[in-house]
Amino acid sequence: xxxxxxxxxxxxxxxxxxxxxxxxxxxxxxxxxxxxxxxxxxxxxxxxxxxxxxxxxxxxxxxxxxxxxxxxxxxxxxxxxxxxxxxxxxxxxxxxxxxxxxxxxxxxxxxxxxxxxxxxxxxxxxxxxxxxxxxxxxxxxxxxxxxxxxxxxxxxxxxxxxxxxxxxxxxxxxxxxxxxxxxxxxxxxxxxxxxxxxxxxxxxxxxxxxxxxxxxxxxxxxxxxxxxxxxxxxxxxxxxxxxxxxxxxxxxxxxxxxxxxxxxxxxxxxxxxxxxxxxxxxxxxxxxxxxxxxxx
Amino acid sequence: xxxxxxxxxxxxxxxxxxxxxxxxxxxxxxxxxxxxxxxxxxxxxxxxxxxxxxxxxxxxxxxxxxxxxxxxxxxxxxxxxxxxxxxxxxxxxxxxxxxxxxxxxxxxxxxxxxxxxxxxxxxxxxxxxxxxxxxxxxxxxxxxxxxxxxxxxxxxxxxxxxxxxxxxxxxxxxxxxxxxxxxxxxxxxxxxxxxxxxxxxxxxxxxxxxxxxxxxxxxxxxxxxxxxxxxxxxxxxxxxxxxxxxxxxxxxxxxxxxxxxxxxxxxxxxxxxxx
Numbered sequence: 001x002x003x004x005x006x007x008x009x010x011x012x013x014x015x016x017x018x019x020x021x022x023x024x025x026x027x028x029x030x031x032x033x034x035x036x037x038x039x040x041x042x043x044x045x046x047x048x049x050x051x052x053x054x055x056x057x058x059x060x061x062x063x064x065x066x067x068x069x070x071x072x073x074x075x076x077x078x079x080x081x082x083x084x085x086x087x088x089x090x091x092x093x094x095x096x097x098x099x100x101x102x103x104x105x106x107x108x109x110x111x112x113x114x115x116x117x118x119x120x121x122x123x124x125x126x127x128x129x130x131x132x133x134x135x136x137x138x139x140x141x142x143x144x145x146x147x148x149x150x151x152x153x154x155x156x157x158x159x160x161x162x163x164x165x166x167x168x169x170x171x172x173x174x175x176x177x178x179x180x181x182x183x184x185x186x187x188x189x190x191x192x193x194x195x196x197x198x199x200x201x202x203x204x205x206x207x208x209x210x211x212x213x214x215x216x217x218x219x220x221x222x223x224x225x226x227x228x229x230x231x232x233x234x235x236x237x238x239x240x241x242x243x244x245x246x247x248x249x250x251x252x253x254x255x256x257x258x259x260x261x262x263x264x265x266x267x268x269x270x271x272x273x274x275x276x277x278x279x280x281x282x283x284x285x286x287x288x289x290x291x292x293x294x295x296x
Numbered sequence: 297x298x299x300x301x302x303x304x305x306x307x308x309x310x311x312x313x314x315x316x317x318x319x320x321x322x323x324x325x326x327x328x329x330x331x332x333x334x335x336x337x338x339x340x341x342x343x344x345x346x347x348x349x350x351x352x353x354x355x356x357x358x359x360x361x362x363x364x365x366x367x368x369x370x371x372x373x374x375x376x377x378x379x380x381x382x383x384x385x386x387x388x389x390x391x392x393x394x395x396x397x398x399x400x401x402x403x404x405x406x407x408x409x410x411x412x413x414x415x416x417x418x419x420x421x422x423x424x425x426x427x428x429x430x431x432x433x434x435x436x437x438x439x440x441x442x443x444x445x446x447x448x449x450x451x452x453x454x455x456x457x458x459x460x461x462x463x464x465x466x467x468x469x470x471x472x473x474x475x476x477x478x479x480x481x482x483x484x485x486x487x488x489x490x491x492x493x494x495x496x497x498x499x500x501x502x503x504x505x506x507x508x509x510x511x512x513x514x515x516x517x518x519x520x521x522x523x524x525x526x527x528x529x530x531x532x533x534x535x536x537x538x539x540x541x542x543x544x545x546x547x548x549x550x551x552x553x554x555x556x557x558x559x560x561x562x563x564x565x566x567x568x569x570x571x
Contacts, residue, residue, distance in 0.1 A: 202430070
């Protein structure tokens with residue numbers, strides 16, 4: 001080619017068959033991209049419609065009294081969900097306190113101390129098995145272990161049931177979080193003369209913390225919405241709670257009770273309780289993300 | 297080795313650079329009949345080697361030849377891997393690395409390490425440097441601050457970072473990160489500094505800085521460096537060991553290894569005929 005500007009056609013092989021192939025390839029790629037976008041929106045539809053329904057039906061009754069009053073008796077109007085909000089917070093908090101420390105510590109053991117040992121393999125296997133267990137079984141377990149032993153339905157029994165439910169999720173997500181910490185960080189720490197304890201406490205755990213907290217929040221979100229483990233452990237109560245050893249109200253059981261009642265007001269309260277529950281879970285989630293997100 | 301039986305003294309600054317005919321130096325690390333295994337795979341065979349104090353010793357050889365394995369034995373880092381074992385012995389200033397009275401923690405404080413890929417912690421520059429002091433329980437602010445300045449100056453990084461010591465170390469450039477790792481390694485004044493291909497991820501300018509740093513650091517520290525780059529070995533080391541297939545083929549002064557090696561395999565490697 002004498003003129004350097006004219007050989008582009010040669011260079012790119014601009015004959016028709018080639019460019020048609022390229023066209024169809026980029027067309028296929030575009031169709032797939034469009035399909036991905038469309039399906040992403042489709043996946044959002046159920047989520048968005050649930051949120052829409054909960055807000056639409058729950059918001060009109062939402063006022064301050066909802067948080068300060070006790071639930072109305074069957075057929076009565078007025079009242080609130082105050083004791084159920086407190087009961088849910090207490091029992092989820094109790095479940096968290098009972099499951100997070102052993103869950104995270106067990107994850108540290110099976111990840112940092114003896115990853116190939118028998119105890120680690122057995123723990124991992126048991127945890128995976130437990131994640132698949134229906135939540136009602138956790139309730140039955142807590143019923144047998146706590147309710148029968150103490151002779152009464154209680155917030156403690158509810159907390160234990162939720163803890164059993166949360167433990168495997170926390171353990172397995174924490175293990176993944178720890179495995180995600182680069183080996184180079186551990187080597188650097190050991191290379192500077194750190195003990196295993198120091199390496200875990202100062203380097204590995206802080207690095208894994210955001211991911212561990214994500215797992216914990218997943219567990220909390222799931223536990224907060226569970227009804228089955230609470231119906232025959234904490235039962236329900238029309239009154240403010242005064243100790244951990246008495247039947248206790250919760251939002252999920254309140255929703256379950258009220259939504260099946262033939263009274264319009266109670267059904268509306270169930271919607272409001274759903275809205276409060278969704279709000280509580282979202283708020284804890286966002287707070288945890290903010291507090292534990294990496295500061296760097 | 298009888299020369300190594302006296303305990304190593306605290307490094308004193310600015311020993312005069314060794315002339316070619318300087319008196320023989322003390323040996324700080326001695327490797328004797330050392331064999332090393334990963335499970336059933338033998339990675340090192342009958343290694344015998346003496347590393348002189350306050351000099352730079354380079355290990356060269358093709359990938360998988362065992363040079364990094366040997367380096368990682370000097371501070372027992374290999375023991376983080378399951379199923380490793382060794383026979384023979386390595387001594388540091390006359391004392392076996394596996395002497396039950398020498399804790400591995402104490403050993404790693406004496407024998408610092410800089411890794412192939414720079415690995416600063418996700419902490420501030422300051423906290424990275426003082427990490428080894430923090431884990432040793434040092435809380436005195438003046439000691440910590442003095443250490444930060446001394447170490448960063450020692451690693452030729454002070455002027456670049458002195459105004460942002462409390463910013464994240466992850467915001468540094470690749471070359472700065474590697475010099476930060478060197479500063480972190482010299483913060484608790486080790487006797488020996490192990491460097492595992494410290495420049496393999498750096499551009500030529502950053503490499504030149506680190507190499508210049510190595511020649512300054514040998515006034516105070518004994519340095520053992522693993523490198524794939526033979527020019528680097530000639531530029532900054534005093535002694536060179538050539539490893540091949542788990543054996544130490546030849547160990548001599550760097551100039552001898554690269555100009556008139558005794559072994560044909562060494563000659564073939566350093567002239568680029570294989571590897």
